[in-house]
Amino acid sequence: MESKTMNGKSGLKISVERAIIDHKLYEPLMRNCSDGLILSEKKSLKILTMNSKARALLDLEPEAKIEKVSDLLDTSAIGALMESKSVNTQANGLPIKMRSAVSGNYVWFFIEDFTDVARIESLSQKTLELNKELIGVFNEYGDETLMVTNGKGIIEFAGEKISRTCGVTSNYFAGKNVYKMEKEQIFAPSVTVRVLETKQPQVVIQTTRTGKELVAMGAPVLDEDGKIERVVSVTRDYSTQMNISKKIAALQEEGVSYENPQEEETDKVITCNDAMFEIKTLIKMVAATKATVLINGETGTGKEVIARYLYSLSDRKDRPFIKVNCGTISHSIVESELFGYEEGSFTGASKGGKIGLIEAANGGTLFLDEISELPLEQQVKLLHVLQEKMLIRVGGTTAIDLDIRIVAATNKDLEEQVALGNFREDLYYRLNVIPISIPALRNRKEDIPLLSKYFFKRFCAAYNKEMQISSSAVSTLEHYPWPGNIRQLENTIERLVLTTPKPMITANDLPKMFLENSSDTSVNVNKITRLDTAVEELEKELIKMAVEEYGTTVKAAEALGVNQSTVSRKMAQYHLKDSIEK
Structure with a gap:
């Protein structure tokens, strides 16, 4: 009796389902559902109907005829759905999320708009990758040099070394705002402020209240929505190394020879530019990571x-x-x-x-x-x-x-x-x-004399030539904009070494484009000084340049529009003879 009752209920359920399908009683549900819906036969997976939302999510044309679910999904996705599991998959190259409900001889497939979910997960993955890399970098340094702020710049942690270099107590920074610290010149500029403004890793050379020069590297730690949750920065005191490097560069610019075989082997970054010093210091910080x-x-x-x-x-x-x-x-x-x-x-x-x-x-x-x-x-x-x-x-x-x-x-x-x-x-x-x-080289003009002399020395040795390059030639090179940057400068110096038929390269030996660019006769004035002192300095430079370029005091005097005796007298007055011969 009980078995007959159960069979009767089962038969009634099938009859009701068949009536729903035959009379399309599901259509109001399909039209008003916010999700995409597909109704198919369970055995054959033949699609009986799908709503407009499903077609939109699957990027199907309204008139497109899709006969079976297998035309949309692969076998593994269908198998999981038939076991009532949700599936994140693709249909026609678009990310979608699907669920199913098996009812008797039919299957309802529910399609969710997965676009935002996919974007969030993608962003979350990027965040995890970036944070993983940052952790790898910062693990190379002890926590004494670390500073951590929240997304508004409030300091949550500052290492003891940072406190010491800034001349404050160990608990001074807790709860302080980096914007205020920068304004009060406790440390400036603030790398954290730059990170918060750009949402990108940043490197700066900052000066502390005690006069220390620090290289600070900061990076954002992002949350799942891609917003800055924290900023982590690490500092290094490279003031001694930077001062030494700058002094060596200054000596080289003045013509004093400095050679360190070990440094020559590894350091081909020739510079006396502050921005390039920052880059070299950053490289030293991250090289071992x-x-x-x-x-x-x-x-x-x-x-x-x-x-x-x-x-x-x-x-x-x-x-x-x-x-x-x-x-x-x-x-x-x-x-x-x-x-x-x-x-x-x-x-x-x-x-x-x-x-x-x-x-x-x-x-x-x-x-x-x-x-x-x-x-x-x-x-x-x-x-x-x-x-x-x-x-x-x-x-x-x-x-x-x-x-x-x-x-x-x-x-x-x-x-x-x-x-x-x-x-x-x-x-x-x-x-x-x-x-x-x-x-660009035009933004580091102070490096042009250094690089010119470096390339000149290298090519003279490579081609076994005994040559010199005059100060006027180097000065002319310094005023050129160099659209091809260092590579163009290197090629220019090599060409001059190979094609100049005399032992001294002067400004007149340079290609025409350099001479046209240096036609400006204005004098650069960097600071206010006594007029008589300025006149002496200008006389000294002009006479030195003319004698170096023309080789004799007679020709130099002719170029300067004065008597030869005037040039000789001024050379003695300014002690130029020894420096020119040197």
């Missing part, structure tokens, strides 16, 4: 020199340094060149396969120059390598573990490239852990 570095600068500014300098100071200096110019590899072979391939993976593949450039850098440093030129499809695979620390060769199935330090470089604004859709945003965040921006 595995943090990814992104170098930005115009063509010819020396991005590879900076990358090699970083490599030379790292604990990987005895391991491979592999340079990959992403702009020179043909798009058709970039995947096999970067990731390698297995034998027989494509027509023309070498017997035994080939390791890729990324794998060749294992244990060492991979320098990705012109990273902005990497095709989008390869950017995805590079991101996977960075995240998983492993790769699979083209045509292979075995994962190869990697231990590499990534240094990338570009002459383009990657944020702009991201906005244009030419560069993946997630890869940009993955690379932009330690950003380094190299100034």
